[in-house]
Ligand code: NDP
C-alpha cells in the first residue's frame with residue numbers, strides 16, 4: 643500500500659535533471675585524504691548528553707554501515723600511489739538522539755565525513771561540539787524536512803560542496819502523540835507523514851542521482867523504521883495501529899481541508915500518523931531496492947534501532963509517559979533476558 647503511496651507521491655514531485663557534474667572538484671577534495679590526518683574524536687563521556695544505551699544502539703547503525711562500506715581505493719595519478727578516501731555520509735536529524743550518536747560513531751572511525759543535515763544549525767553545532775566530534779570530520783548543512791523547498795535547497799547545497807555521496811541515513815522524525823489537531827508542513831501535508839515520509843522520500847529520490855556517481859564498493863541508503871509500524875508484532879498491536887487503508891487521504895493531499903490529514907482518510911490521530919509514516923518509510927526502502935538496486939548497486943534498507951526511551955522523540959508525550967517509559971523499557975527487557983526470552987536480534991534494550 644505504501645508502495646502505491648510512494649508512487650503517488652513521487653508523481654507530485656518534480657525531480658530536476660542531474661545537476662552539473664562537479665567530478666573534478668569532488669576528486670580533488672577527496673583524493674589524498676590520509677587516515678593518519680584524522681584526529682580521533684574526544685571520547686570524553688562527560689561531554690555526552692546521551693546514555694550508554696545510545697552508543698550500544700548506534701552500534702547497529704555503525705555495524706551495518708561499516709560492514710559493507712569500506713573506503714574506496716583510488717589511485718592518485720600524480721603520485722602514482724594508492725590512497726584511501728574518506729567516505730561521505732549524510733545523516734538527517736543528526737542534532738540529537740540516534741542521529742547524533744550515529745554521526746559521532748561514524749566520524750570517530752576517521753573513515754567518514756559526516757554531513758549533519760539538521761533544521762536547527764546552532765543546535766547541531768552545539769551538539770557536535772559537546773559530543774566531541776572532530777571538526778574536520780563533519781559539516782552541518784541546513785535541512786528542514788517539513789519543507790520540500792528546503793529539501794531541494796539542501797540537495798543544491800550538497801552538490802555545491804563538491805562531495806561524492808556514498809551513504810545516506812534518513813533518521814530524522816517527529817512524533818506527535820498528544821496533538822488534538824493536525825499541523826502541517828510548508829506545503830500543507832500533515833506534519834508527521836510530511837516530515838518522516840514525504841521529506842525523506844524526496845531527499846532519497848534526489849540524492850539517488852548523486853549516489854549513482856559514487857565509486858564505493860558498497861553504497862547504502864538507510865532509513866530508520868520502527869517496530870511500532872509492524873502489526874505482526876506485539877509492539878505494533880498497541881493501539882492505534884498503523885493502517886494505510888486505500889490511501890484516500892494521501893491521494894487527497896493530506897491537507898485536512900478537502901481531504902483527511904490521515905493517509906487512510908480517517909480521523910486525525912498523531913500517534914497513528916507517526917506509525918503510518920514508519921510503514922511508508924519501510925516500504926519505500928523495499929520498493930527502492932526492488933527498482934534501483936540492480937541498476938545502481940545501492941543497498942536500500944530500513945532498520946529498527948530498538949527502544950531508546952530517553953531520546954527527544956518523546957518530547958511531545960505526556961509527562962507521565964516520559965517519566966515511566968524509560969524505567970519500564972529497562973525493567974521489561976531485563977525481565978525478558980532473565981527469563982531467557984529476549985529476542986536478541988530485535989531487542990537491544992537489555993544490554
Ligand atoms: P530525536 O527526537 O532525538 O531525534 C530526531 C531528530 O530529527 C532530531 O535531530 C530532530 O531535530 C530531527 N528533526 C525533526 N524534525 C525535523 C525536520 N523537520 N527537519 C530536519 N530534522 C528534523 O529522536 P530519536 O533519536 O529517537 O529518533 C531517531 C529515529 O529513530 C527516528 O526516525 C525515530 O522514528 C526512530 N526510532 C526511534 C526509536 C526510539 O525508541 N527512540 C524507536 C524506533 C525508531 P531537532 O534536534 O531540531 O529537534
Ligand code: PMR
Pocket residue numbers: 817819867868869870876877880916917948949950955959
Ligand atoms: Mg511499546 C513487548 C514489546 C514492546 C516493544 C518492543 C515496544 C517498543 N513496546 C512494547 C510493548 C508495549 N508498549 C506494551 C505492552 C504497551 C502497553 C499497552 C506499550 C505502550 C507503548 C506506548 C504508549 N509503547 C510505546 C508507546 C509510545 O508512545 C511509543 C510509540 O509507540 O511511539 C511511536 C512506544 C514504543 N514501544 C516500543 C517502541 C520502540 C516505542 C517507540 C516507538 C518509536 O519510536 O518508533
